[in-house]
Amino acid sequence: ACCHQELWGHEGWLSGRAQSVNDINDHAPVFPKHHHTFQIPEHTHIGSRFPLDPAFDADSGLLNTQGYVLKGENVGQAFRLETRRGPNGVLYLNLVVSNVLDRENCSSYSLLLEAYDGGSPPRSTQMTLDVAIQDINDNAPAFNQSRYHTLISENLKPGSSILQVFASDADEGDNGAVVYEINRRQSDPDQYFTIDSRTGVIKLNKGLDYEMRKVHELVVQARDKAMHPEVTTAFVTIHVRDYNDNQPTMTIIFLSEDGSPQISEGAQPGQYVARISVSDPDYGEYSNVNVSLEGGDGKFALTTKDNIIYLICVDQLLDREERDSYDLRVTATDSGTPPLRAESAFVLKVMDVNDNPPLFDQQEYKQSIPEVVYPGSFVLQVTPDRWGTPWDAGWGCLSLPPPCVALGSRAWGGVVFSYYNGI
16 A cells, blocks of 8 residues: 655655555455345256355455355255456356256255455355255156056945045145046046045946946046146056846746647656756856756756756656646856845646556446337446546447347447437
């Protein structure tokens, strides 16, 4: 420094002369404030500059502020400093982005900015610099699994919860708030299912029918609430378990000529009476149907080779004269709990064959008649012990030894009457 002085002497003013004063490092650099906070958006371009308030030092020349040092939690060397000397001698500085800023990895940086002068030893001052990384919607929601599977019974009541999907978003605020929906254009257009947009709980909306559809595929979307939302998709497979809600069906076809329930008494053991087909719309164990035959006093049996087609057959010889009909019942029962069944009852008629000759109730009949009788007069009546059915019955005839030829008979009534006038 230069100083001009004037001195007063005994003889008046003395001439003045200039003297220099050397500066000493008696001041440290000073920041305008001790703490500074500001925000930088994540994924800001590397090389972006953010001006900071410089430190001022009252000393001059080399004793002024000579540089800055960045200390603290500069994770990944995300920032560096850039300085320039202004015309006024002030050392200005910028905070420069030197690495990728990702809020999801590091949401804030606590830095310590130190300014030092050129003294020996140098004087320094520090300022705390807190940098908050602003979120942008750079993350889509992520499901905890890409595909969900579940198994439900077809008798599950509407309103029942089935499963819950879950997706998270690393962003914050609306950028990270997740809502759920079922993509109706790609799945479940009939709206068998609903999803809670907030919780992701999927519920049954209306009744299911295993026999109509065994598997339902849902396309579930999770999206955030950003102005330009990110969307992620997951798939939900819902398998429907069969419930024993259908009874077996049974069809009986009688193998007689006219298709009626009848069998000839001459049928031999093993001859088929009827064909039975059974089915059950249910699946798995419920479709296993057991068929049984009741009645018939052991005269008939049930046989099958594939548990689908059953045959009723004659098991013992029949005799219409002993019994001309049998009450039979066929029952089809599935394997459910409780089991469902179908029944069919019918009367099987035994048809006659001509296997018995007529028999009289006695071997010899005796009757006295007058010598002279009118034609057509009643003589006596013979009674057959067994006529059988109408097609078993025939015409009887009366055979008399000569010359007794004057009598006639009617086989149906067994009546003997006179044929000629006189004997």
